[in-house]
Every structure is written in structure tokens, then in C-alpha cells.
Amino acid sequence: MQFLLEVVDILTNYVRKTFDRSTKVLDFHHPHQLLEGMEGFNLELCDQPESLEQILVDCRDTLKYGVRTGHPRFFNQLSSGLDIIGLAGEWLTSTANTNMFTYEIAPVFVLMEQLTLKKMREIIGWPNGEGDGIFSPGGAISNMYSVMVARYKHYPEVKIKGMAAAPRLVLFTSEHSHYSIKKASAVLGFGTENLILLKTDESDSCACYLVKWFCCVSAVQGFMPVFVNATAGSTVYGAFDPINEIADICEKYNIWLHVDGAWGGGLLMSRKHRHKLNGVERANSVTWNPHKMMGVPLQCSAILVREKGLLQGCNSMCAGYLFQPDKQYDVTYDTGDKAIQCGRHVDIFKFWLMWKSKGTIGFEKHIDRCLELSEYLYHKIKNREGYEMPQHTNVCFWYIPPSLRLLPDGEEKRQRLHKVAPKIKAMMMECGTTMVGYQPQGDKVNFFRMVVSNPAVTRSDIDFLIDEIERLGQDL
Amino acid sequence: MQFLLEVVDILTNYVRKTFDRSTKVLDFHHPHQLLEGMEGFNLELCDQPESLEQILVDCRDTLKYGVRTGHPRFFNQLSSGLDIIGLAGEWLTSTANTNMFTYEIAPVFVLMEQLTLKKMREIIGWPNGEGDGIFSPGGAISNMYSVMVARYKHYPEVKIKGMAAAPRLVLFTSEHSHYSIKKASAVLGFGTENLILLKTDESDSCACYLVKWFCCVSAVQGFMPVFVNATAGSTVYGAFDPINEIADICEKYNIWLHVDGAWGGGLLMSRKHRHKLNGVERANSVTWNPHKMMGVPLQCSAILVREKGLLQGCNSMCAGYLFQPDKQYDVTYDTGDKAIQCGRHVDIFKFWLMWKSKGTIGFEKHIDRCLELSEYLYHKIKNREGYEMPQHTNVCFWYIPPSLRLLPDGEEKRQRLHKVAPKIKAMMMECGTTMVGYQPQGDKVNFFRMVVSNPAVTRSDIDFLIDEIERLGQDL
Numbered sequence: 001m002q003f004l005l006e007v008v009d010i011l012t013n014y015v016r017k018t019f020d021r022s023t024k025v026l027d028f029h030h031p032h033q034l035l036e037g038m039e040g041f042n043l044e045l046c047d048q049p050e051s052l053e054q055i056l057v058d059c060r061d062t063l064k065y066g067v068r069t070g071h072p073r074f075f076n077q078l079s080s081g082l083d084i085i086g087l088a089g090e091w092l093t094s095t096a097n098t099n100m101f102t103y104e105i106a107p108v109f110v111l112m113e114q115l116t117l118k119k120m121r122e123i124i125g126w127p128n129g130e131g132d133g134i135f136s137p138g139g140a141i142s143n144m145y146s147v148m149v150a151r152y153k154h155y156p157e158v159k160i161k162g163m164a165a166a167p168r169l170v171l172f173t174s175e176h177s178h179y180s181i182k183k184a185s186a187v188l189g190f191g192t193e194n195l196i197l198l199k200t201d202e203s204d205s206c207a208c209y210l211v212k213w214f215c216c217v218s219a220v221q222g223f224m225p226v227f228v229n230a231t232a233g234s235t236v237y238g239a240f241d242p243i244n245e246i247a248d249i250c251e252k253y254n255i256w257l258h259v260d261g262a263w264g265g266g267l268l269m270s271r272k273h274r275h276k277l278n279g280v281e282r283a284n285s286v287t288w289n290p291h292k293m294m295g296v297p298l299q300c301s302a303i304l305v306r307e308k309g310l311l312q313g314c315n316s317m318c319a320g321y322l323f324q325p326d327k328q329y330d331v332t333y334d335t336g337d338k339a340i341q342c343g344r345h346v347d348i349f350k351f352w353l354m355w356k357s358k359g360t361i362g363f364e365k366h367i368d369r370c371l372e373l374s375e376y377l378y379h380k381i382k383n384r385e386g387y388e389m390p391q392h393t394n395v396c397f398w399y400i401p402p403s404l405r406l407l408p409d410g411e412e413k414r415q416r417l418h419k420v421a422p423k424i425k426a427m428m429m430e431c432g433t434t435m436v437g438y439q440p441q442g443d444k445v446n447f448f449r450m451v452v453s454n455p456a457v458t459r460s461d462i463d464f465l466i467d468e469i470e471r472l473g474q475d476l
Numbered sequence: 477m478q479f480l481l482e483v484v485d486i487l488t489n490y491v492r493k494t495f496d497r498s499t500k501v502l503d504f505h506h507p508h509q510l511l512e513g514m515e516g517f518n519l520e521l522c523d524q525p526e527s528l529e530q531i532l533v534d535c536r537d538t539l540k541y542g543v544r545t546g547h548p549r550f551f552n553q554l555s556s557g558l559d560i561i562g563l564a565g566e567w568l569t570s571t572a573n574t575n576m577f578t579y580e581i582a583p584v585f586v587l588m589e590q591l592t593l594k595k596m597r598e599i600i601g602w603p604n605g606e607g608d609g610i611f612s613p614g615g616a617i618s619n620m621y622s623v624m625v626a627r628y629k630h631y632p633e634v635k636i637k638g639m640a641a642a643p644r645l646v647l648f649t650s651e652h653s654h655y656s657i658k659k660a661s662a663v664l665g666f667g668t669e670n671l672i673l674l675k676t677d678e679s680d681s682c683a684c685y686l687v688k689w690f691c692c693v694s695a696v697q698g699f700m701p702v703f704v705n706a707t708a709g710s711t712v713y714g715a716f717d718p719i720n721e722i723a724d725i726c727e728k729y730n731i732w733l734h735v736d737g738a739w740g741g742g743l744l745m746s747r748k749h750r751h752k753l754n755g756v757e758r759a760n761s762v763t764w765n766p767h768k769m770m771g772v773p774l775q776c777s778a779i780l781v782r783e784k785g786l787l788q789g790c791n792s793m794c795a796g797y798l799f800q801p802d803k804q805y806d807v808t809y810d811t812g813d814k815a816i817q818c819g820r821h822v823d824i825f826k827f828w829l830m831w832k833s834k835g836t837i838g839f840e841k842h843i844d845r846c847l848e849l850s851e852y853l854y855h856k857i858k859n860r861e862g863y864e865m866p867q868h869t870n871v872c873f874w875y876i877p878p879s880l881r882l883l884p885d886g887e888e889k890r891q892r893l894h895k896v897a898p899k900i901k902a903m904m905m906e907c908g909t910t911m912v913g914y915q916p917q918g919d920k921v922n923f924f925r926m927v928v929s930n931p932a933v934t935r936s937d938i939d940f941l942i943d944e945i946e947r948l949g950q951d952l
């Protein structure tokens with residue numbers, strides 16, 4: 001127990017330093033450097049045990065060479081920040097070390113999950129919060145659940161007979177949606193060529209293209225549309241598909257509508273911003289990751305389904321050694337048979353505890369503040385020299401070094417600009433001062449994507465990011 | 477930070493009491509009792525925040541009404557125990573709060589995973605530990621990976637064209653294998669009727685049935701065998717399929733051989749017991765859950781694949797916003813594109829830290845000790861009045877109350893015996909003294925399944941279990 005308290009000492013010091021802006025975000029080393037053993041940090045596993053003193057050193061080194069994702073200047077991922085209540089919740093979860101599959105061994109956590117999912121369904125707007133849901137290991141798996149459940153709803157015989165029992169099924173999503181929809185189409189046996197990637201027009205709407213598809217193509221024999229994904233908060237731009245327009249089409253043609261709100265779902269907590277998801281209550285299923293915009297520690301992702309019984313019907317295998325019908329309690333509380341997993345990690349407690357601690361209004365304040373900071377950044381760089389950006393919820397932008405500003409638009413400028421963001425990012429990481437994501441998209445060369453989900457971020461951190469980009473990039 | 481330390485105080489007290497045998501394993505309540513609010517424990521979520529004092533009370537209540545899976549008398553699941561080093565590792569993991577998909581934000585954890593998987597492959601016996609692998613959210617998902625990779629190896633076009641591009645594929649597993657193989661066949665679009673459940677004979681071998689199938693049925697047009705699962709440590713009996721015999725057939729017919737060692741994989745660490753998995757080095761893939769017999773905290777499951785590149789080929793979608801090719805480091809260290817998840821929880825650190833602390837020999841001692849305790853139990857009840865059991869690695873047995881002992885064998889006895897285990901289990905839970913699993917299997921009525929994976933268990937705890945079963949069951 002003394003050992004555990006010494007680890008706690010290491011961890012609390014780490015947390016304090018993470019919130020201190022004079023601490024580096026990371027101390028970057030290449031893989032081969034770490035593998036060679038930095039200052040005696042030996043990653044290799046041995047036959048003989050190490051002393052507890054050495055284990056403590058290993059813990060310190062692990063943190064030393066890692067990345068401080070809770071640092072106010074870490075903007076690299078949709079998930080960032082380190083909520084202390086959430087962290088305490090996760091420590092309790094590890095200590096309880098149990099499994100969500102039965103009420104028998106996780107009575108409190110199972111009930112917390114049930115109540116929290118109901119609350120989330122109420123917030124989506126389903127009558128009385130009716131429906132179903134489950135926490136899953138991440139948004140990609142949640143999205144996979146949605147495709148599975150859609151298939152089960154329309155072609156339940158596929159569970160037993162396989163895909164051969166269905167016609168050629170096609171799925172729809174916008175070209176800017178998360179790649180997990182494509183992954184699901186490969187995994188589940190649809191095939192990626194049967195996922196139609198809808199173009200988005202100027203205002204990022206894929207609905208009109210969906211309409212066109214149905215007008216022109218659906219008559220082609222053998223194609224059977226079964227699933228449409230509408231993205232609420234795309235990964236790169238933070239764009240929102242027009243759910244109501246898409247829902248009209250889905251209802252007309254009796255197609256499953258899924259809303260991937262992995263990133264944008266958090267906006268449902270804000271009276272000011274939830275209008276971006278107008279129509280979400282018409283979805284058949286929704287992915288919503290509290291571990292993203294709501295700042296809950298990793299991992300915490302929910303798949304919510306409007307119709308009850310489908311998750312169970314789709315996944316149930318009735319394993320006799322876990323889901324005995326002759327238990328002394330009401331076994332409808334056992335959750336395992338609606339999951340694609342057997343054992344399932346307890347992801348609910350940290351979220352439940354944060355909700356208790358902040359209240360619904362606390363999450364609302366957090367969301368409003370994150371969007372306000374994005375807005376601040378947007379206005380800061382809008383008219384600043386050396387920046388270009390398309391307007392979106394996530395602030396996406398190019399920094400154009402002075403040497404490129406006078407170049408005429410064209411292939412040479414594009415190619416040189418493409419290399420700017422990776423170079424600045426690499427320098428940031430070497431310096432350890434801040435981290436922000438970048439990527440190309442479609443015909444756009446590499447640009448930065450700036451997101452705020454960490455409550456510790458202030459305007460000064462946004463200012464710092466811009467100053468740092470200019471400091472590192474001015475001579476490129 | 478003061479708050480966090482107060483939570484630590486609650487948690488360390490909880491751990492101390494968990495190891496104290498005078499503490500109850502659980503304080504059982506029915507779902508409706510907990511939902512009604514036990515002694516003010518209110519599970520409902522509210523708009524307004526709660527005070528930190530109340531949050532601490534919530535933490536205490538959550539633990540109070542939960543189940544102590546680390547208690548030396550909790551035998552209910554294949555995963556049990558609470559290793560303090562592993563727990564410290566999990567607390568550090570939560571504090572680091574990062575994601576396995578890129579080296580960029582998890583440099584140390586990514587390398588630990590790589591080295592640990594290599595070590596596991598060496599222990600399996602693959603030359604130089606070559607091959608591939610990934611930690612996944614549980615054994616069911618690991619098994620699903622194996623089926624996916626097998627399909628990709630033989631029918632790579634399915635990824636793009638869907639199951640329609642392949643003939644009617646069939647999968648094989650024994651009737652005693654884990655239900656996740658069946659789940660995978662449903663999820664991936666094979667259909668459960670295309671999973672052939674092989675009977676097992678007296679010595680639990682499914683190999684002879686597999687041979688028969690190939691001799692008699694494979695000629696039937698359109699059936700294409702693609703995957704065989706051999707179980708190393710079945711969930712209920714702890715039985716081992718004869719891997720070498722099955723491998724002979726798989727090699728002859730060029731079929732993917734998977735070994736599901738979720739439960740039994742740990743035996744590979746023991747020179748004394750690893751012979752039960754003889755032939756495992758001939759497998760194309762292996763599932764191995766350190767969170768089971770090796771006592772690592774939940775969750776920690778690995779899928780290991782002999783041929784490199786298949787996981788990547790099967791799952792890769794090349795998402796531009798995560799896996800930029802123009803990063804400054806060697807991007808082959810990014811792991812995300814071989815996963816079916818996008819974000820992936822850090823499951824490696826606690827395992828790595830335990831391995832450092834125990835050494836390979838420490839895991840070996842732990843495994844040997846668990847099996848010795850099972851052996852002790854087996855001999856204890858073998859000739860004891862009122863017990864019957866089939867011989868297996870997991871000790872499975874019926875307790876026959878005195879009132880049933882004189883009954884002639886037959887339907888009445890069977891029906892009454894079927895009710896004994898659930899009744900004793902329910903009483904155990906009400907008393908909170910111990911927990912052990914039970915289930916029916918095939919034509920066998922409900923029997924207890926006793927497994928030991930917790931290092932805190934001693935012979936006295938085994939004695940206690942038997943005494944408790946007799947105390948609770950004698951008047952049934």
C-alpha cells in the first residue's frame with residue numbers, strides 16, 4: 001500500500017505540472033532513441049523481477065517521455081484535458097476492477113449506465129428517453145453497432161444465414177464523415193465499394209446529393225439502400241450535415257438514419273448550440289462520445305438506439321455460463337448479451353461522477369466556453385496577415401510563411417504550402433511547446449485543425465499557439 | 477488535488493478491506509432497491525452540481541454496493557484478484573489519458589505494446605517472435621479479429637466487394653468453445669448457420685469430428701472451409717483442444733487455424749503446464765487474455781497473428797487526419813490503422829509494469845500456484861460425500877444435498893439437482909460470503925465452475941468455499 005501511495009505522489013506531481021504552462025507539452029524522442037534506452041529507461045521485459053524502487057523509476061520515466069494530453073496547450077486531438085473528478089472516477093473504476101456484462105458483478109455501474117443512457121436519450125429528444133443503448137470502446141465501434149443494428153432491423157435473417165440472405169445492400173455517408181463508417185462496411189461484410197460517399201456542396205450539405213442518388217440510381221436493379229449516416233461534427237471541419245433534410249429522405253424510403261455525433265454530440269448539452277443538431281430526434285441511432293467535447297477521460301462512447309430490443313436481438317447468443325435465466329434478480333438488467341464484446345470495461349462511472357459534480361448546467365457551460373474560444377481564434381486570425389481559412393466549427397487554417405505570400409497561386413505555391421504545416425508541427429514537437437493537428441482534405445493541401453475541448457484552455461493559450469506558429473514558421 | 481487525495485484515501489481503505497477475509501464479498505441488493513435510493517444513495521443525474529463532499533459520499537456508496545472482485549473468496553469469474561502493481565499501472569494510465577492510435581501521442585505505450593507483443597509471440601514459439609498483433613477490448617473482439625484476418629488472407633476482395641465476392645464460407649469450432657466465435661460469425665456477415673459446431677468426444681477432442689467433416693461433407697458443392705478455432709482452456713471446463721491434431725488438418729486443407737487461449741494462454745508462461753498447448757506455434761493466430769489467468773486488471777487482451785501485414789491490410793483505411801505520411805518520425809510505429817477501433821484505450825501499461833515487477837518467472841509461479849490450488853480442490857472433493865464431478869482443468873462439480881443423495885438417477889433427481897446451484901449461489905450472494913459461477917452445459921444440469929486466478933487465494937479459502945456450499949445447501 002505504501003508503494004501505491006508513492007505512485008500517487010508521482011501522479012499528483014505530474015498532474016500539477018501538466019496544468020503549469022511552463023512545463024513542456026512533451027519531450028520528443030524518436031522510436032529508436034527510446035528503444036535504445038534513454039538515460040537507463042529500459043523497455044525490455046526480463047525473466048527476473050525488478051525492485052519496487054525500480055518500478056517507481058519506470059513509472060516516472062513513462063510519464064517523462066509521454067505526451068501531456070491535459071496540458072492547456074495540447075490541441076492535437078478531439079479528446080484533451082484532464083478533469084480531476086473524471087480522473088478520480090477512473091481510479092475508482094480501476095480499483096473496483098469489474099466487468100459490465102452482468103448486474104451480478106457490477107450492480108451499481110449497470111444501473112448508472114442505464115440511467116445515464118436514458119438521460120442522454122431524453123436530451124436527444126426521444127419520447128420519455130425510451131430506447132436502448134450501450135457504452136462501447138470508442139466511436140468507431142459505436143458506429144459499427146449502428147450499421148449492424150440497421151442491418152438486423154431490415155434483414156434479421158443475415159444473423160443466421162449471412163450476407164448471402166440479403167440483396168446487394170448499400171450504405172451512405174458524406175465524403176467528410178469519419179472513416180469508421182467505411183471500416184464498418186468492410187468489417188461487416190458489405191464491402192467498401194457498397195458504401196456511397198456523398199459529395200458535399202458549399203454549405204457542406206450532402207442531402208441534395210442523397211436526393212439525386214435516389215432519383216437517378218435507386219432504380220438500378222439489385223441495389224438496396226439500408227443505412228444513411230449523417231455526421232454531426234465532422235472530424236476535420238466540425239461540419240454538421242442537415243439532419244432534417246436527410247431524415248425526410250430516410251423516412252420516405254424507409255432507411256435507417258444514424259447520426260454520428262461522436263464529436264458534435266456534446267452540443268446537445270448547450271441550449272445555445274444544440275440547434276446544429278436539429279432533427280437528431282428523428283434518427284434511429286446516435287453515436288455520442290462524452291470523451292471528446294465533454295472532456296470525460298478516455299474512453300467513453302455511447303451508441304444510442306431509438307427502438308428497444310434491436311441491440312439484444314442483433315447480438316444475443318444466450319451464453320449459459322453468464323446469462324443464467326435462473327438467477328435470483330431481474331436478469332433484464334444484465335447487459336452483456338446486447339454487446340459484441342463479452343467482457344466490457346466500466347466506462348460509465350467517471351462520466352456519471354462528472355455529471356453529478358458539474359450538473360447538466362456545468363456541461364453546458366463547458367461546451368459554450370469551448371465554442372467561444374474557437375470563435376475567439378476564428379476572429380483573431382480572420383484578418384491577420386499570413387492566414388487563410390475556410391469557415392467551420394473546428395477552426396481550420398493555413399499559415400502562409402512570408403516567403404510564400406507573394407507567390408502567385410498555382411502548383412508551386414500549393415506544393416510548398418503543403419509542407420508548411422508538417423514542418424511547423426515537427427518543430428513544435430521538438431520544442432515541446434504545443435501540439436495541434438494537421439491534414440490534407442480532398443484537393444486542399446495540409447492545413448491546421450484547431451479544436452478546444454480542454455476546460456483549462458484560456459485565450460492566452462490560443463494567443464500562444466498563434467505566436468508559436470509564427471515564430472516557428474516565419475522563415476520557412 | 478486535495479479532493480483526489482481524499483478519493484485515494486477511500487480507495488486504499490477499500491483495497492485493505494478487500495484483502496481482509498472478515499469483509500463481505502458483496503452487500504447484495506436488487507435493482508429496484510438500489511434504484512429507490514439506498515440510505516440516500518441517489519443514482520439520478522441532476523441539472524445542478526453536487527458539492528465535493530457529496531461526490532466523496534457517492535464514491536464511498538458506489539464501492540459499498542459493488543462487488544469486491546479482488547476478495548480472496550470471489551471465484552465467480554475467470555478474471556479476479558487485484559494486483560497492486562497492476563492497479564498502480566492503471567492509475568498511471570488514466571492520468572496519462574492518451575490514445576494508442578499514434579506514436580505521436582503515446583510514444584512510450586506504443587513501444588511497450590510492441591515489445592510485449594513480440595515477447596508473447598516468442599513464448600508462443602513463432603521464430604524470433606516475428607509476426608503482428610494488437611491489444612483489443614476483450615477476448616471476444618480478439619477472436620473477431622482472427623476471423624476477419626482469416627477472411628482477408630483467403631478472400632482479400634471481401635474488404636471491397638463484400639461477402640458476395642466469396643463462396644459460401646464455413647467456420648469451425650468445438651461445441652464447448654466460447655460464444656464469441658458464434659458472435660463473430662453473425663457480426664462479420666458469415667451467418668451463424670455457417671459456423672459448424674464440432675462435437676467433442678470423451679477426451680474433449682474435436683479433431684476427429686473435424687476429420688470426419690472433411691472426409692464426408694467437404695465435397696458438397698459450395699462449402700468453403702476458411703477458419704478453424706481450437707480452444708485452449710474452454711470457458712466452462714477449462715478443456716484444451718488437441719492443437720497438433722487440428723493443425724495437421726488445417727495444414728492439409730490450407731485453412732486458417734486460430735487458437736483461442738483467452739483463458740488458457742497464461743499456461744504458456746509455465747514450463748510445467750504449457751504442454752497443454754502443444755502445437756500452438758502452428759496456429760495462424762492466437763487470442764491470449766492476460767486479464768484472466770495472469771491476474772492483470774481488466775481489460776487486457778491480445779490478438780497475435782503469425783503473418784505480418786495482414787492486420788494492416790485487412791483494416792487499413794489510411795485516414796489522412798491521423799496517419800499523415802509526412803510526420804517527422806517513423807510512422808510504421810503508428811498502430812491505429814490496423815485496428816477496427818479508431819481511438820484505443822491504453823491496456824498495455826499495467827501488464828508491462830506487472831511483467832517488470834514479477835519477471836517472467838513471477839508469472840510462472842503465479843500460474844503454477846493457481847493450478848495447484850485447483851488440484852487441491854479437485855482432490856478435496858473427489859471422494860467427499862455429496863459431490864460429483866467430471867474431471868477438468870476448471871473444477872466443475874455438483875453438490876448433492878443429503879435429501880437428493882438417496883434418490884435414484886432419473887428425471888426427478890435431475891430436475892431437483894438443476895435447482896441446487898442457483899439456490900446456493902443466491903444464498904451466497906445474500907450472505908455476501910463468497911461467489912462462484914454455475915451453469916448447465918449440454919445435457920448436464922446446473923453445476924458449479926470453480927476457477928482460481930487471484931494470487932490472494934489460499935487453501936483456507938478453498939476450504940471455506942466447500943464448507944459454505946455445504947452449510948447453505950445441506951437442507952435443500
